[in-house]
Amino acid sequence: MPTSSPSNSPASSSSYPCDGGGAAYPNPINRMMPERGRHYPFSAAAAAAASPDAMDTDAAERAPAVTSVADFGVQSPGAAPANMDDAGGASAAGHAPRPPLAGPRSGFRRLGLRGMKQRLLVVANRLPVSANRRGEDHWSLEISAGGLVSALLGVKDVDAKWIGWAGVNVPDEIGQRALTRALAEKRCIPVFLDEEIVHQYYNGYCNNILWPLFHYLGLPQEDRLATTRNFESQFNAYKRANQMFADVVYEHYQEGDVIWCHDYHLMFLPKCLKDHNINMKVGWFLHTPFPSSEIYRTLPSRSELLRSVLCADLVGFHTYDYARHFVSACTRILGLEGTPEGVEDQGRLTRVAAFPIGIDSERFKRALELTAVKRHINELTQRFAGRKVMLGVDRLDMIKGIPQKILAFEKFLEENPLWNDKVVLLQIAVPTRTDVPEYQKLTSQVHEIVGRINGRFGTLTAVPIHHLDRSLDFHALCALYAVTDVALVTSLRDGMNLVSYEYVACQGSKKGVLILSEFAGAAQSLGAGAILVNPWNITEVANSIRHALTMSPDEREKRHRHNYAHVTTHTAQDWAETFVCELNETVAEAQLRTRQVPPDLPNRATIHQYLHSKNRLLILGFNSTLTEPVESSGRRGGDQIKEMELKLHPDLKGPLRTLCEDERTTVIVLSGSDRSVLDENFGEFNMWLAAEHGMFLRPTNGEWMTTMPEHLNMDWVDSVKHVFEYFTERTPRSHFEHRETSFVWNYKYADVEFGRLQARDMLQHLWTGPISNAAVDVVQGSRSVEVRSVGVTKGAAIDRILGEIVHSKSMLTPIDYVLCIGHFLGKDEDIYVFFDPEYPSESKVKQDSASVSLDRRPNGRPSNSRSNSKNSQSRVQKAQAASERSSSSSSSSQGTPTSHHDWREGSSVLDLKGENYFSCAVGRKRSNARYLLNSSEEVVSFLKDMANATTAHNGFQSTTADYMFLDRQ
Ligand SMILES: O=P(O)(O)OC[C@H]1O[C@H](O[C@H]2O[C@H](CO)[C@@H](O)[C@H](O)[C@H]2O)[C@H](O)[C@@H](O)[C@@H]1O
Numbered sequence: 001m002p003t004s005s006p007s008n009s010p011a012s013s014s015s016y017p018c019d020g021g022g023a024a025y026p027n028p029i030n031r032m033m034p035e036r037g038r039h040y041p042f043s044a045a046a047a048a049a050a051s052p053d054a055m056d057t058d059a060a061e062r063a064p065a066v067t068s069v070a071d072f073g074v075q076s077p078g079a080a081p082a083n084m085d086d087a088g089g090a091s092a093a094g095h096a097p098r099p100p101l102a103g104p105r106s107g108f109r110r111l112g113l114r115g116m117k118q119r120l121l122v123v124a125n126r127l128p129v130s131a132n133r134r135g136e137d138h139w140s141l142e143i144s145a146g147g148l149v150s151a152l153l154g155v156k157d158v159d160a161k162w163i164g165w166a167g168v169n170v171p172d173e174i175g176q177r178a179l180t181r182a183l184a185e186k187r188c189i190p191v192f193l194d195e196e197i198v199h200q201y202y203n204g205y206c207n208n209i210l211w212p213l214f215h216y217l218g219l220p221q222e223d224r225l226a227t228t229r230n231f232e233s234q235f236n237a238y239k240r241a242n243q244m245f246a247d248v249v250y251e252h253y254q255e256g257d258v259i260w261c262h263d264y265h266l267m268f269l270p271k272c273l274k275d276h277n278i279n280m281k282v283g284w285f286l287h288t289p290f291p292s293s294e295i296y297r298t299l300p301s302r303s304e305l306l307r308s309v310l311c312a313d314l315v316g317f318h319t320y321d322y323a324r325h326f327v328s329a330c331t332r333i334l335g336l337e338g339t340p341e342g343v344e345d346q347g348r349l350t351r352v353a354a355f356p357i358g359i360d361s362e363r364f365k366r367a368l369e370l371t372a373v374k375r376h377i378n379e380l381t382q383r384f385a386g387r388k389v390m391l392g393v394d395r396l397d398m399i400k401g402i403p404q405k406i407l408a409f410e411k412f413l414e415e416n417p418l419w420n421d422k423v424v425l426l427q428i429a430v431p432t433r434t435d436v437p438e439y440q441k442l443t444s445q446v447h448e449i450v451g452r453i454n455g456r457f458g459t460l461t462a463v464p465i466h467h468l469d470r471s472l473d474f475h476a477l478c479a480l481y482a483v484t485d486v487a488l489v490t491s492l493r494d495g496m497n498l499v500s501y502e503y504v505a506c507q508g509s510k511k512g513v514l515i516l517s518e519f520a521g522a523a524q525s526l527g528a529g530a531i532l533v534n535p536w537n538i539t540e541v542a543n544s545i546r547h548a549l550t551m552s553p554d555e556r557e558k559r560h561r562h563n564y565a566h567v568t569t570h571t572a573q574d575w576a577e578t579f580v581c582e583l584n585e586t587v588a589e590a591q592l593r594t595r596q597v598p599p600d601l602p603n604r605a606t607i608h609q610y611l612h613s614k615n616r617l618l619i620l621g622f623n624s625t626l627t628e629p630v631e632s633s634g635r636r637g638g639d640q641i642k643e644m645e646l647k648l649h650p651d652l653k654g655p656l657r658t659l660c661e662d663e664r665t666t667v668i669v670l671s672g673s674d675r676s677v678l679d680e681n682f683g684e685f686n687m688w689l690a691a692e693h694g695m696f697l698r699p700t701n702g703e704w705m706t707t708m709p710e711h712l713n714m715d716w717v718d719s720v721k722h723v724f725e726y727f728t729e730r731t732p733r734s735h736f737e738h739r740e741t742s743f744v745w746n747y748k749y750a751d752v753e754f755g756r757l758q759a760r761d762m763l764q765h766l767w768t769g770p771i772s773n774a775a776v777d778v779v780q781g782s783r784s785v786e787v788r789s790v791g792v793t794k795g796a797a798i799d800r801i802l803g804e805i806v807h808s809k810s811m812l813t814p815i816d817y818v819l820c821i822g823h824f825l826g827k828d829e830d831i832y833v834f835f836d837p838e839y840p841s842e843s844k845v846k847q848d849s850a851s852v853s854l855d856r857r858p859n860g861r862p863s864n865s866r867s868n869s870k871n872s873q874s875r876v877q878k879a880q881a882a883s884e885r886s887s888s889s890s891s892s893s894q895g896t897p898t899s900h901h902d903w904r905e906g907s908s909v910l911d912l913k914g915e916n917y918f919s920c921a922v923g924r925k926r927s928n929a930r931y932l933l934n935s936s937e938e939v940v941s942f943l944k945d946m947a948n949a950t951t952a953h954n955g956f957q958s959t960t961a962d963y964m965f966l967d968r969q
């Protein structure tokens with residue numbers, strides 16, 4: 001194994017193994033950007049010798065097309081991916097069931113649809129190949145079998161293709177066609193980027209801006225001004241490049257394909273794809289950390305990029321922290337609602353979850369059995385006999401903390417002189433992004449430190465640091481992983497760090513110690529077995545080195561066992577499979593969950609069915625449904641909130657009266673408003689009133705009672721009040737209402753833009769402040785922020801309300817018609833699903849641990865007594881429904897809802913057929929409701945028609961009356 005000489009140049013960057021040795025055609029871009037994606041290039045010479053896949057295109061035509069990438073989805077068990085150095089084929093092993101994650105639903109699922117393989121288009125900046133031009137129309141390709149390739153190789157029932165940049169500039173058509181043909185053999189599809197765009201997009205925006213920012217290094221410091229100047233052109237190039245990737249995807253897309261976009265290079269891609277075809281299934285996965293929103297918000301294009309990523313159906317990260325940061329950036333910067341499921345924007349959910357990547361551990365284990373690797377192991381063992389060997393394997397990137405690692409090692413040597421000639425650090429530093437000035441500076445800095453330390457501690461026969469500016473072939477790397485005593489990973493930030501996994505996988509016999517930075521994603525999975533360090537704390541790292549070198553065999557064994565179990569069961573295949581499954585499921589659920597843009601309410605049919613039903617239920621919202629529009633009611637008025645109170649639309653009084661007087665009709669106004677507001681507006685009508693999202697109920701001409709779940713926890717009230725007061729004082733013309741079960745801060749009369757800004761800040765206070773762990777829901781309206789106790793929704797309440805109505809009216813005929821109209825918040829749309837006969841009943845179920853108490857005390861105070869109603873106990877478990885879909889799987893085991901079951905012995909209360917159920921959202925674009933009305937004006941006009949038809953129908957007492965009426969319309 002080549003090592004650098006301490007006394008000469010300790011680190012030589014001249015040997016760059018990836019250029020494949022003298023391309024016949026000048027290839028400036030290839031020189032500029034020699035690094036090979038996430039998959040380090042192995043030395044071309046070694047690869048050519050070791051790997052049958054390092055073949056030229058002619059050879060590819062002659063050889064059987066069994067290559068690693070070509071094997072996506074067509075691999076038969078045991079088939080050997082030819083490029084793989086171990087010649088062992090992708091492993092079928094490693095599908096041990098994974099413990100459930102709170103994020104994605106995990107576990108192995110077959111992806112095929114009726115035995116068909118699902119097509120998967122993997123889109124990444126780099127193709128997993130290095131391409132070298134050998135003639136005008138002749139290319140040699142070398143596959144790099146890195147983590148992602150291995151991961152996808154192992155996914156069964158998927159027919160995968162890879163779309164990306166081949167890492168070379170191909171200006172001429174002949175060359176492009178030849179390369180496209182050659183790549184097709186490997187199931188790869190090229191995106192051709194020219195030199196200028198690569199410079200601006202890849203070197204500039206990706207590697208000089210996004211990369212350092214995502215790793216907490218901030219925007220470039222030294223050339224800050226230049227960066228600011230270039231920012232716009234680089235961002236434009238970034239968008240252009242993303243569009244070029246998108247164009248290639250469009251060309252190859254077939255209906256039903258899954259498109260998996262990778263990494264920070266392609267944040268703009270989900271938007272391009274969805275704009276082109278909203279039905280594409282799009283996932284996006286970030287391999288780097290996603291930084292805290294405080295860091296992310298410094299990025300000038302922050303909103304545009306977030307919005308684009310949110311166009312994806314599923315967004316994945318390595319750790320929960322990164323996922324959390326992303327959600328919080330979306331709430332903080334875009335003002336969207338973060339939920340445990342992801343990010344919601346006007347009813348559309350982008351699912352966000354953690355999918356920690358793994359490795360193909362079997363591939364590493366098999367490699368250790370190969371003769372070539374054993375030979376390497378022997379050589380290394382002899383070479384370093386009598387010394388402990390520590391290993392570092394990193395790209396030469398500032399995020400990897402290489403200077404910090406070397407300085408810590410120096411400190412260890414300083415403080416432990418007895419170890420001076422008994423330990424050696426082998427540092428493999430693979431050149432990367434060599435065109436970016438920051439990387440060039442880092443290279444010189446590392447060389448300088450290594451030279452100094454070797455000069456200081458070296459002897460005539462040995463040096464403490466062997467530093468290599470090059471990559472190794474897979475065999476040499478496996479051998480190194482296997483023979484070394486300690487691996488030292490000191491990343492300052494690292495998305496995951498696969499090197500730590502690979503080291504563990506190869507240490508089956510030696511049980512070496514892993515020293516791992518707590519800032520690598522891997523620390524969250526290997527933390528229990530590794531020695532975790534803060535790489536900035538040189539003293540701590542130096543002490544950890546001593547600890548590792550002197551660790552008892554027992555402790556080593558124990559630590560290793562833990563990590564080995566993790567690495568071998570959480571495989572790359574499992575990762576890819578879980579992501580793709582999750583994406584499929586997310587899309588399927590979204591289709592079920594949200595009717596994208598419902599059609600307009602079919603007025604005639606709605607009225608027709610109404611007239612022909614025997615027992616009808618009309619559920620009407622108040623705000624923005626039965627009210628005058630904001631513009632005409634208050635905005636122009638003075639500062640007095642009083643003037644702005646909700647008022648029933650005057651044109652509705654007559655129609656409502658008519659409807660309420662019909663004895664076959666029960667009308668409920670179900671609102672978030674408090675009781676007094678409803679009393680004032682609807683006191684005169686023969687109807688039921690449900691205030692505060694149904695927590696209070698007033699029968700026709702009766703007294704208010706509470707339907708609140710009895711264990712509603714209201715401890716959060718004071719903290720929220722404090723926050724609401726603070727923002728109300730600072731936002732002119734905003735106000736807040738303190739209701740019995742909720743607080744609402746309303747800024748609909750304030751300056752809209754300023755109100756929104758304030759709302760975002762308020763949400764941050766609420767989400768991260770004193771109530772962050774309280775049992776509350778923070779619900780965003782279009783001009784309001786509401787905090788409610790968990791479980792306070794209209795859907796959850798309607799069940800209890802119905803029970804009460806049925807009981808009180810002594811209904812003899814089942815309800816056979818339901819019309820539910822409202823401008824409800826997303827959270828309250830569960831009411832639509834509650835009645836929908838087409839929703840499977842188990843998807844409506846949400847465990848509601850509180851039992852119900854229908855306390856008839858006139859003041860409506862919550863009761864502490866448990867309900868003695870058998871009915872309410874079981875009914876309360878219904879509702880909440882699909883908008884809270886996470887519950888659907890668990891809920892089915894927690895309660896067995898019968899559909900709309902009996903409230904009275906022996907009789908069914910609801911007999912609702914699909915054609916007699918009309919749910920209608922007012923003024924919403926997306927909704928769970930079946931239909932839409934665009935404004936409260938349309939509601940007014942519709943209810944007028946309905947009332948007129950009723951009058952006509954009842955007046956004529958004729959079965960044809962309604963037809964006569966309807967014919968006039
Ligand atoms: O293609 P390059 O510019 O040379 O960069 C190489 C890759 O580096 C990054 O890798 C990340 O992915 C790993 C696997 O998920 C993870 O373990 C590691 O922590 C990350 O840094 C980058 O995200 C890739 O896109 C690059 O291809």
Ligand SMILES: O=c1ccn([C@@H]2O[C@H](COP(=O)(O)OP(=O)(O)O)[C@@H](O)[C@H]2O)c(=O)[nH]1
Binds near residue numbers: 042147470
């Ligand atoms: O000479 C080398 C050094 C490293 N690697 C591979 O490069 C990857 C590095 O991944 P990691 O997640 O540790 O960091 P990244 O470089 O992606 O940030 C690992 O799979 C290594 O096996 C390689 O193929 N050849």
